[in-house]
Amino acid sequence: MKLNQAEVNLQSISTTEDREAIELAKTYQVLVVEDHEFTRMGIGLVLKKEKAKNPHAAVSLELVGECGTAAQCLQLNRSVQADVVIVDIGLPDMDGIQLTKALKTRDCQGENDNSIPKVLILTSWNSEEVVLAAFEAGADSYCRKTLDPSLLYPAVKATAIGEHFIDPAIASVVLGYCKNSQVVHEEDVSNSHKSSHSNSNADYNLSPREYEVLELIVNGYSNGEIAEQLYLSVASVKVYVRNLFRKLACERRTQIAVQALREGIIS
Numbered sequence: 001m002k003l004n005q006a007e008v009n010l011q012s013i014s015t016t017e018d019r020e021a022i023e024l025a026k027t028y029q030v031l032v033v034e035d036h037e038f039t040r041m042g043i044g045l046v047l048k049k050e051k052a053k054n055p056h057a058a059v060s061l062e063l064v065g066e067c068g069t070a071a072q073c074l075q076l077n078r079s080v081q082a083d084v085v086i087v088d089i090g091l092p093d094m095d096g097i098q099l100t101k102a103l104k105t106r107d108c109q110g111e112n113d114n115s116i117p118k119v120l121i122l123t124s125w126n127s128e129e130v131v132l133a134a135f136e137a138g139a140d141s142y143c144r145k146t147l148d149p150s151l152l153y154p155a156v157k158a159t160a161i162g163e164h165f166i167d168p169a170i171a172s173v174v175l176g177y178c179k180n181s182q183v184v185h186e187e188d189v190s191n192s193h194k195s196s197h198s199n200s201n202a203d204y205n206l207s208p209r210e211y212e213v214l215e216l217i218v219n220g221y222s223n224g225e226i227a228e229q230l231y232l233s234v235a236s237v238k239v240y241v242r243n244l245f246r247k248l249a250c251e252r253r254t255q256i257a258v259q260a261l262r263e264g265i266i267s
Helices: 005-024 037-053 070-080 096-103 128-137 149-160 168-190 199-203 208-218 223-230 234-247 253-262
Strands: 026-033 059-067 084-087 118-123 141-144
Touching: 026 037, 026 070, 026 149, 037 059, 037 149, 059 070, 059 149, 070 084, 070 096, 084 096, 084 149, 096 118, 096 128, 118 149, 128 141, 128 168, 128 234, 141 149, 141 168, 208 223, 208 234, 208 253, 223 234, 234 253
Parallel strands: 026 059, 026 084, 084 118, 118 141
Antiparallel strands: none
16 A cells, blocks of 8 residues: 555654654652651652553653662662662751762662662752752752642653753753853953962862952852952852852851861962
8 A cells, every 4th residue: 555745754753753662661760868758758659649640651650769868878779779869958867969979979889780870859949059069969850849749750750761850940040050150151261361379279279250259258248249349240159159169178158268268278
């Protein structure tokens, strides 16, 4: 039987979609790390309920473990070898950002595991510093606990197959960072001819602008006050502060100030 062109095109599209479906077809294993038992149970119920709605889906999720601490997660993941780990930020023994870094290290995987799990952050935290730190640590997706429960399964599913899911509530934070990172890069390039301030400063590879921001942090300035003093936007200041957190390996502004004085970066 001879097919017309429209039928051929439809058949070709169908074949392509079938191939993609076959490549992605899998039951992905999910591990949940959440210190609040009721929240942990709720996440599990949502995943099981959504899976039950479509038991024959080509791509499905299976909850293979739940735990309340980072240590339990790292130990359990060596045996279950999850494809996706749902991580809360506020864990009792190690914060979710540190746990994400650990999960993204091959040394933390099981002996027979050749892959590193995807990480979806599910937390109440939505500050810019936390969101950006999570992605810098290797998180693949980020959701707030206020996310519509009907979106949780699609979020985990998307993460499992290698896509990224960003909660609309924090999308502006990520977009703002991308825009301001370009501004920061351009300013640093234009200031690259300036001399370095001290050997300690050079050791930490601080740009002239980062050094200026650090000086003001040590003197107790807020982000808004720093922005006014240096004629920058608050968003740009936050990017510089985020860079200082990373370069000085600190988690709080007070730590940055103390370390800057102790190491002689700021005299």
